[in-house]
Amino acid sequence: MKLNKKVVESMTVTSAMLVMTTITAFGGSTEDSTGGKTEHIALNKNGTAGIISELHDAETNLLNENAIMTASIERLPKDVVANSGADVSFNADPSDGTAGPGALAAEAAIQSLQSEEPAAAVLPSEPTETTELIADAEIPAPAEAALSQDLPEEALEQPAAEVVAEPSPEEAEWANRVMANVEEDMNIRTAPDETSELAGKFYRGDVAEVVAIDGEWTQIASGNVSGYVKNDYLVYGMEANALANEVCTVYATVNTDGLRLRNEPSEESEIITTANTGDKLKVDIDTDAVDGWVAVHTSDDTAYVSAEYVGVALNLGTPLNSEEVAAKEAKEAEEKAAEASKKPAVSAGADEVTLLGALIQCEAGSGSYEGMVAVGAVVMNRVRSGAYPGSISGVIYQSGQFPPALNGSVANVAAGGVRSACLQAAREAINGTDNTNGALSFRSAASGYAGTVIGANVFF
Secondary structure (H helix, E strand, C coil): CCHHHHHHHHHHHHHHHHHHHHHHHHHHCCCCCCCCCCCCCCCCCCCHHHHHHHHHHHHHHHHHHHHCCHHHHHCCHHHHHHHHCCCCCEECCCCCCCCCCHHHHHHHHHHHHHHCCCCCCCCCCCCCCHHHHHHHHCCCHHHHHHHHCCCCCCCCCCCCCCCCCCCCCCHHHHHCCCEEEECCEEEECCCCCCEEEEEEEEEECCEEEEEECCCCCEEEEEEEEEEEHHEEEEEEEHHHHHHHHHHCEEEEEECCCCEEEEEHHHHHHHCEEECCCCCCEEECCCCCEECCCCEECCCCCEEEHHHEEEEEEEEECCCCEEEHHHHHHHHHHHHHHHHHCCCCCCCCCHHHHHHHHHHHHHHHHCHHHHHHHHHHHHHHHHHHHHHCCCCCEEEEEEECCCHHHHHCCHHHHHEEEEHHHHHHHHHHHCCCCCCCCCCCCCEHHHHCCCCCEEECCECC
8 A cells, every 4th residue: 555755744744733723722722721811822843843843842831831631742753753854834835825735734634623523634636746656655564454444354364383293202312313324434534624634433333423514524423532524424313313224233132131032922932042131132123023022033043032121222333433443453353364264164953052052151151252162162173173073962972071061060051041142152163263273172271281271261
């Protein structure tokens, strides 16, 4: 909606005339209650702002003298008039003696006071500068809406508030996480520059927290390392979560001793072996889930454990700093050398794995894992030698060789369930791992025998 600037000014002048009329009513043309005299106001200024200012001051003085309180001035802020920037005269047009737009507006205001209904602003019949600019002036949208008697339905319609879904616990957990989307590893730099020093390595399957994103680089922190990695090789948030589920192993961590691994998801099924607190069992994610049970891998097949006694989680890796990288690479070199020196694997069934695991538990179950593997290696070295029985059970039960086998301890452990670490050591020995240098015998390290000491035993 558009109104001419001077029309608005004329309306303002009309309001000024209301003030002047009020002044006349209270003291301009009648005798006041105190002095019985008539007050005449001489306007000395032609500008709209000046006229309104004079009227305001005059009304204020009269009201103060007559002790009359009114709120009429509050409806006529001077700054509104002052901002009009127009000079609308109440005098006759000096060119032809006719009344100017201001006088016409004032006359319309006086007539509206005398009539029952307010009169509209009166404009000159002939085009003037005032009427010619009507199409150019604009009233802001809120004012235009206020002037409208009937608002369109569209104006009454309010847009619906956008509903923002709360993130799931998993989304919240992964919101600030990042993973390296690489085949093996990527470098972590001390600064966002490819020429800066190495701070460590970010391996496939590792997860870190985002500290900041700086252009083409992301600053990460995890474990004992903090540094910068290139954005090109990263995935964030739920994309990182999807990658973790694709490349990371799911483990069930045992939280009780003597947990039974069964061949079926039932408490009535056969016990394959047992596991103890802290043991990690690889979850068989390809087997259909059964309520209350977790399927885990064994050496030969799938076993089931009660879900009540394990915690299932992704095995998420952690980036390493430079010192940790050096230690890791040294260990890998040793393992590679050991793998090269491995002997041919021997075919063995589940019962033989369990029997060897039971012997290992009896002979070295309270010692280090390396000591467990060494006991298994001695048995397998004998199986391969040709000087001893050619089977695992034949070597273990050979007369005069292994006291735990001869006194029934091995059978009891095998029946009650073998610890997972001992079973793993048995499998390594069966597959050719030998950390004893081909030893065929062992004694307690305290016996004084010469040989290679591993754990609590000496091997020769």
